Amino acid sequence: MNVSMPSLLPLVLFLLLSQLSKATNEDFIQCLERRSQNSTSVSQVIYTPDNSSYASVLQFSIRNLRFASLPDSQKPLVIVTPIDESQIQTVILCSRRHDLRIRTRSGGHDFEGLSYRTTNNISFVLLDMINLRSINVDIASETAWVESGATVGELYYAISQKSSTHGFPAGLWGSVGVGGLISGGGYGTLRRKFGLAADNVIDARMVDVNGRVLDRTSMGEDLFWAIRGGGGSSFGVIYSWKIKLVQVPPIVTIFTVDKTLEQNATALLHKWQSVAPNVDKDLDIRIQVNCILSNTSAREDKKTIRVTFVSLFLGKIDSLLQLMQLSFPELGLAREHCSELSWIHVLTNRTLVPKVPIKAKSSFVKEPISEEGLEGIWELMFSRDPETTIVVLTPYGGRMSEISESEIPFPHRAGNLYMVYMGVLWAGDTQQALNWIRNLYDYLNPYVLNSPRSSYVNYNDLDLGMNNLQGHTSYQQASIWGKKYFKDNFNRLVHVKLNVDPSNFFRHEQSIPPIPM
Structure with missing residues (x-):
């Protein structure tokens, strides 16, 4: 049977891309192992498509079943579930070295699935924070450190174990990840009394594009401002948050x-x-x-x-x-419509996001x-x-x-x-x-509010507009969606991005672009 050359081109291209992806995977993993102080622990948190656990790790935190069946071109080349800051540093440095993008996932509730997929055929690493869920509550200072992979329910429970009269104005759903919630503002039933989750953050630890671990002092007030409601994934990887607890009545x-x-x-x-x-x-x-x-x-x-x-x-x-x-x-x-409960019982009565x-x-x-x-x-x-x-x-x-x-x-x-x-x-x-x-x-x-019409960034919506994933995105293009989420604060976010990530390494369809103004 004669087969024309044009009909073979898609198959040849597929095979070439498959071999290229495999080579990239191997080089990237070797980079992780070389840079890691403990290569054994690194190998235990790496998942490639050849790994039997890859699919289950990818699917576990996908809350929107609209994206549960991802085409191969949108799946991560590698999934890494770090257990400490050093592994996040290594992932960032090796991703830059091998020209791979990063998607960071805490709870996986983002409505467009941008924490674990792309809308284009771009090679990326999924940095899944699921193992970083430590919570340390200090009632004496009315503060707590919470890692970004912890869920809202875990945070509420940890606070309740130390005090029946303290809480935190986080989200409504217990399975939502703390990292994404806070970095987009984050609201719950206490917002009218205490504001947003991000309004009650007093410090943070993050890894920047150069692999440096920064806190509020070393990152500076502009960057600290930006990650509290401006979308942390535009600026780096937020490892943990120091939050200010609020006082709630016992009943x-x-x-x-x-x-x-x-x-x-x-x-x-x-x-x-x-x-x-x-x-x-x-x-x-x-x-x-x-x-x-x-x-x-x-x-x-x-x-x-x-x-x-x-x-x-x-x-x-x-x-x-x-x-x-x-x-x-x-x-x-x-009276029969009402129930008196402790704060923690109110929270545990709430169901998980279906x-x-x-x-x-x-x-x-x-x-x-x-x-x-x-x-x-x-x-x-x-x-x-x-x-x-x-x-x-x-x-x-x-x-x-x-x-x-x-x-x-x-x-x-x-x-x-x-x-x-x-x-x-x-x-x-x-x-x-x-x-x-x-x-x-x-x-x-x-x-509703217009000029521009406003939207909430944690309810991300790609209908509002997108960046170019390849090449330059103009200010005019990005501001179409950016002004809807952030109004005039978008301009300051662009300025911060230009200072801390001028090469636009941390980018996705609605990330803050580094555009000179």
């Missing part, structure tokens, strides 16, 4: 109240927009909106909207009921959305199957409004009533789901 109160459209949910949510950001900072009332099936629905398809009011109050039931009667009597909160295919977006609201505007959201949610869409409204105000926009890179402060998180999950047609959430995002345009 707190929670409640959950569900209201459907047939129970006046739209009017209640409309009123909530004026109440939740302005009420006492000890009270946090978040809202979760879902489309569900209900026998009480007047619709032929029996769909309705369920609005769930979820609250944490830093005090006891009696005080909460008095406060709600004054500020939000329309909700009809009663592993599902998901696409998410975010926006910030400065003026209440009209009831008519809310009803337009409901109509869009009705167009999808029940329980496949979610909208979460997170109120601001309190401490969030007291901190300057430029205090850390996270700029979404005073003037914001709440943040909107919108998500869609699916089991079938991916493109249909993506079209739906993009339509919802566009629908909200008249109702």
